[in-house]
Amino acid sequence: xxxxxxxxxxxxxxxxxxxxxxxxxxxxxxxxxxxxxxxxxxxxxxxxxxxxxxxxxxxxxxxxxxxxxxxxxxxxxxxxxxxxxxxxxxxxxxxxxxxxxxxxxxxxxxxxxxxxxxxxxxxxxxxxxxxxxxxxxxxxxxxxxxxxxxxxxxxxxxxxxxxxxxxxxxxxxxxxxxxxxxxxxxxxxxxxxxxxxxxxxxxxxxxxxxxxxxxxxxxxxxxxxxxxxxxxxxxxxxxxxxxxxxxxxxxxxxxxxxxxxxx
Amino acid sequence: xxxxxxxxxxxxxxxxxxxxxxxxxxxxxxxxxxxxxxxxxxxxxxxxxxxxxxxxxxxxxxxxxxxxxxxxxxxxxxxxxxxxxxxxxxxxxxxxxxxxxxxxxxxxxxxxxxxxxxxxxxxxxxxxxxxxxxxxxxxxxxxxxxxxxxxxxxxxxxxxxxxxxxxxxxxxxxxxxxxxxxxxxxxxxxxxxxxxxxxxxxxxxxxxxxxxxxxxxxxxxxxxxxxxxxxxxxxxxxxxxxxxxxxxxxxxxxxxxxxxxxxxxxxxxxxxxxxxxxxxxxxxxxxxxxxxxxxxxxxxxxxxxxxxxxxxxxxxxxx
Amino acid sequence: xxxxxxxxxxxxxxxxxxxxxxxxxxxxxxxxxxxxxxxxxxxxxxxxxxxxxxxxxxxxxxxxxxxxxxxxxxxxxxxxxxxxxxxxxxxxxxxxxxxxxxxxxxxxxxxxxxxxxxxxxxxxxxxxxxxxxxxxxxxxxxxxxxxxxxxxxxxxxxxxxxxxxxxxxxxxxxxxxxxxxxxxxxxxxxxxxxxxxxxxxxxxxxxxxxxxxxxxxxxxxxxxxxxxxxxxxxxxxxxxxxxxxxxxxxxxxxxxxxxxxxxxxxxxxxxxxxxxxxxxxxxxxxxxxxxxxxxxxxxxxxxxxxxxxxxxxxxxxxxxxxx
Numbered sequence: 047x048x049x050x051x052x053x054x055x056x057x058x059x060x061x062x063x064x065x066x067x068x069x070x071x072x073x074x075x076x077x078x079x080x081x082x083x084x085x086x087x088x089x090x091x092x093x094x095x096x097x098x099x100x101x102x103x104x105x106x107x108x109x110x111x112x113x114x115x116x117x118x119x120x121x122x123x124x125x126x127x128x129x130x131x132x133x134x135x136x137x138x139x140x141x142x143x144x145x146x147x148x149x150x151x152x153x154x155x156x157x158x159x160x161x162x163x164x165x166x167x168x169x170x171x172x173x174x175x176x177x178x179x180x181x182x183x184x185x186x187x188x189x190x191x192x193x194x195x196x197x198x199x200x201x202x203x204x205x206x207x208x209x210x211x212x213x214x215x216x217x218x219x220x221x222x223x224x225x226x227x228x229x230x231x232x233x234x235x236x237x238x239x240x241x242x243x244x245x246x247x248x249x250x251x252x253x254x255x256x257x258x259x260x261x262x263x264x265x266x267x268x269x270x271x272x273x274x275x276x277x278x279x280x281x282x283x284x285x286x287x288x289x290x291x292x293x294x295x296x297x298x299x300x301x302x303x304x305x306x307x308x309x
Numbered sequence: 310x311x312x313x314x315x316x317x318x319x320x321x322x323x324x325x326x327x328x329x330x331x332x333x334x335x336x337x338x339x340x341x342x343x344x345x346x347x348x349x350x351x352x353x354x355x356x357x358x359x360x361x362x363x364x365x366x367x368x369x370x371x372x373x374x375x376x377x378x379x380x381x382x383x384x385x386x387x388x389x390x391x392x393x394x395x396x397x398x399x400x401x402x403x404x405x406x407x408x409x410x411x412x413x414x415x416x417x418x419x420x421x422x423x424x425x426x427x428x429x430x431x432x433x434x435x436x437x438x439x440x441x442x443x444x445x446x447x448x449x450x451x452x453x454x455x456x457x458x459x460x461x462x463x464x465x466x467x468x469x470x471x472x473x474x475x476x477x478x479x480x481x482x483x484x485x486x487x488x489x490x491x492x493x494x495x496x497x498x499x500x501x502x503x504x505x506x507x508x509x510x511x512x513x514x515x516x517x518x519x520x521x522x523x524x525x526x527x528x529x530x531x532x533x534x535x536x537x538x539x540x541x542x543x544x545x546x547x548x549x550x551x552x553x554x555x556x557x558x559x560x561x562x563x564x565x566x567x568x569x570x571x572x573x574x575x576x577x578x579x580x581x582x583x584x585x586x587x588x589x590x591x592x593x594x595x596x597x598x599x600x601x602x603x604x605x606x607x608x609x610x611x612x613x614x615x616x617x618x619x620x621x622x623x624x625x626x627x628x
Numbered sequence: 629x630x631x632x633x634x635x636x637x638x639x640x641x642x643x644x645x646x647x648x649x650x651x652x653x654x655x656x657x658x659x660x661x662x663x664x665x666x667x668x669x670x671x672x673x674x675x676x677x678x679x680x681x682x683x684x685x686x687x688x689x690x691x692x693x694x695x696x697x698x699x700x701x702x703x704x705x706x707x708x709x710x711x712x713x714x715x716x717x718x719x720x721x722x723x724x725x726x727x728x729x730x731x732x733x734x735x736x737x738x739x740x741x742x743x744x745x746x747x748x749x750x751x752x753x754x755x756x757x758x759x760x761x762x763x764x765x766x767x768x769x770x771x772x773x774x775x776x777x778x779x780x781x782x783x784x785x786x787x788x789x790x791x792x793x794x795x796x797x798x799x800x801x802x803x804x805x806x807x808x809x810x811x812x813x814x815x816x817x818x819x820x821x822x823x824x825x826x827x828x829x830x831x832x833x834x835x836x837x838x839x840x841x842x843x844x845x846x847x848x849x850x851x852x853x854x855x856x857x858x859x860x861x862x863x864x865x866x867x868x869x870x871x872x873x874x875x876x877x878x879x880x881x882x883x884x885x886x887x888x889x890x891x892x893x894x895x896x897x898x899x900x901x902x903x904x905x906x907x908x909x910x911x912x913x914x915x916x917x918x919x920x921x922x923x924x925x926x927x928x929x930x931x932x933x934x935x936x937x938x939x940x941x942x943x944x945x946x947x948x949x950x951x
Contacts, residue, residue, distance in 0.1 A: 059759075059761075094844075097848065099844060099847065119847065119850050119851065119852050120850040120852075122850070123848060123849050123850030124850070126848075127848075128845075128848040130844060130845060130848075133841055133842060133845050134842065135840055135841055136701075136705045136706065136707060136840060137701075137702075137707070137840050137890060137895035138895070139837075139894060139895055139896065140894065143894065143896060147837060147838060147841070147849055148849065150834050150837070150838060150849055150850055150851075151849060151850030153834070155830075155831045155832070155833065155834060199849075203849070404792070421793065518794065519794075519797075519798045519801070521738060521802060521808065521809065522801055522802075522806045522808040522927060522929070523808060523927075524797075524798070524801065545925065547925075548925070548926065552797075553926045554801060554806075554926060554927050554928075554929070555652070555925045555926055555927055556651065556652035556653075556808075556920050556924065556925060556927040557678055557808060558651050558652050558653050558674045558678045558679065558920075559652035559653060559924065559925035559927075561653075561673055561674055561678065562652070562653040562674065563925075577734070577735050578735075580735050581735050581809075581811065582677070582811035582812060582813045582814075583677065583678060583681070583808070583809065583810060583811035583814075585677075586673040586674070586677045586678055
């Protein structure tokens with residue numbers, strides 16, 4: 047399964063400013079592509095354009111060679127699992143029910159969930175370490191627990207690709223590593239993953255390749271070592287950094303102290 | 310079916326108020342009269358003062374018979390003309406249509422939620438209002454401005470001679486009022502069916518004001534009295550209010566002989582399956598009467614009784 | 629699974645029996661039973677031709693209102709939504725009041741006028757709620773509903789104020805709602821009419837679950853968001869318009885019943901919609917019994933009873949759920 051954007055430009059209705067400007071990106075099965083960049087650089091907009099939520103004003107988005115706009119919604123839900131940054135439910139459901147919603151795209155309106163659906167849901171709950179919460183109403187969960195539940199829901203969809211927008215934003219380092227290890231395992235097993243993240247170092251540890259966005263354009267892309275360079279990062283983030291290498295060979299970014307007077 | 314069953318103080322839409330002109334001389338006289346009335350307040354009753362108690366229990370003092378009366382009830386407008394005080398009526402509500410000569414009196418708008426400004430523009434020395442929640446405020450404001458008010462209820466037949474006499478005293482037409490009251494009582498008695506008449510001659514009547522939901526007239530309305538005097542029996546006489554919505558099944562259970570409506574034809578009820586459970590509807594026993602004599606108790610009520618009686622007799626004969 | 633539905637079914641049966649047994653006229657249980665089985669019994673017209681269709685109509689209308697309330701609450705993601713949200717209350721009232729003030733004489737003039745008023749109001753709200761690209765913006769829809777209802781309501785009030793006192797009273801009584809129009813014929817019409825919108829909503833039960841998560845998430849999980857929103861608006865508008873045409877504006881059933889059901893068995897719509905239908909129907913039938921018996925032979929408008937019953941009920945449940 048391959049999801050790719052070719053020269054995609056996009057803007058929000060009513061705005062003249064382009065949030066994406068001729069962006070190329072490609073995620074294939076077995077790859078973990080991390081999208082990084084400063085606030086407002088277009089990371090979330092990129093996921094929206096990739097998923098067909100906002101129509102591009104230029105370029106195309108293809109999933110397995112077919113334009114994303116031509117994909118049937120339910121088929122798309124079976125192919126791509128999405129975890130958005132935030133989600134709120136006015137009517138609280140239980141965790142297990144929430145995860146079961148990932149199976150809705152495989153169920154007819156009159157069908158009740160089959161044993162295989164229950165099995166998939168159970169597996170997803172366990173993999174995301176939320177099995178013990180399965181009967182709790184979702185409005186009693188912490189931000190991090192809710193994020194893991196939504197990850198489980200995305201897994202329950204049985205997708206070939208995952209699009210994750212800040213999947214570890216509310217997680218402590220233990221759960222964050224757990225989350226990325228999980229994503230990494232899934233990628234190794236054949237799923238593709240596009241991960242938007244603020245956390246440069248974690249992204250660097252796990253990503254197959256990185257895409258660095260800056261004001262809607264690609265500032266750099268490729269292997270972590272090629273993208274996470276002090277000159278590029280200093281330019282894009284407007285803050286001096288130094289880059290070291292972790293024991294596993296991956297670059298790690300260290301923002302430098304400026305002192306009390308700022309830059 | 311869409312029909313209108315008037316209450317004691319029916320109000321209907323009409324054109325905006327017209328304006329009259331007042332001569333300068335009369336306005337000066339009015340000013341002196343007003344000052345005289347004000348100075349009379351708080352003093353023991355001087356000779357020539359008229360003292361009345363209205364239906365709100367208030368004592369109303371007039372230093373002399375009223376010469377500029379604003380009447381905010383169709384019933385009192387009709388009564389004022391009937392007792393001979395027509396020339397003294399300088400303001401009416403837009404719904405007052407009897408007698409026909411009342412049309413030349415300027416309208417001051419609504420009667421149940423009166424416009425004090427419109428009333429004052431007629432420079433009244435007496436204002437007659439219906440006793441209700443909407444008028445209480447107007448009464449207070451008129452009092453604060455020194456304008457005497459008479460608050461009355463005109464719901465029942467007995468109110469006609471009583472209010473006639475009250476208005477007669479207030480306007481200096483006591484003899485006219487007495488003769489109207491006497492004529493009314495005589496005519497009413499002569500046209501009414503004896504209450505002890507055999508039941509066979511007394512059809513049971515459903516007084517239907519509205520059909521969706523079914524709205525009936527109760528003992529609190531003069532229409533109930535009219536029907537009784539015309540020889541009928543209101544099946545919902547046990548309801549104390551002037552009108553009330555009732556269950557269709559209660560109507561079925563009380564099995565009226567005839568369905569009586571005021572002003573609108575109700576025979577379309579026969580096309581509705583739920584109404585066909587009522588025997589009178591199934592058999593087509595509908596009686597309708599028209600005319601503003603059914604809108605309020607008035608000197609024309611004996612005539613209304615006679616009309617009702619004729620209508621019921623006509624229906625009986627046609628059975 | 630059957631056990632979960634038992635309490636609801638029991639409540640429904642009790643409501644139906646009460647609706648047959650009680651009314652403005654006192655009938656013994658024996659008379660009621662005899663009337664049910666013998667068309668020539670003395671009390672047969674009351675039981676068979678007045679009370680029985682009233683019970684069925686009560687279930688149909690109460691049930692439809694509750695289902696509409698639930699669906700709209702999911703659509704706008706707001707627990708305060710009720711069936712009259714999308715401008716319906718103003719449109720229906722205005723249509724009916726115009727018919728009453730014009731002295732319309734046909735047996736069905738007022739209901740048809742109310743229906744037309746409702747549909748016109750919703751069409752306007754729908755139009756106002758469309759964002760660029762023909763998408764429904766639910767927030768704009770909500771605001772448009774409030775605005776259109778308010779505007780129509782203001783015109784309606786003006787007409788009422790300028791009308792004769794008896795028309796004022798008649799319009800007011802009609803607006804307060806009642807099941808007095810119940811007959812086997814009106815039941816058949818309402819039932820035949822309601823089937824399609826109800827089925828349409830039932831078919832979209834899972835999409836309503838997803839819609840509650842927000843439109844983006846719903847789309848990602850496979851919901852066809854725009855068609856679902858359109859269908860919910862159209863189905864609820866038609867159902868509510870018919871309910872209002874037949875029985876005036878009965879409030880609180882559509883607002884309160886979905887919440888009661890959610891508190892008891894969760895918010896998933898495959899169970900919520902049928903359960904709301906049954907409970908809404910039962911609640912309206914029981915309210916109607918009270919309306920007919922409390923001040924017999926005077927009949928209270930059923931909308932008054934649903935408010936008096938629904939509000940404390942809701943308050944109790946709310947306190948319990950917050951505790």
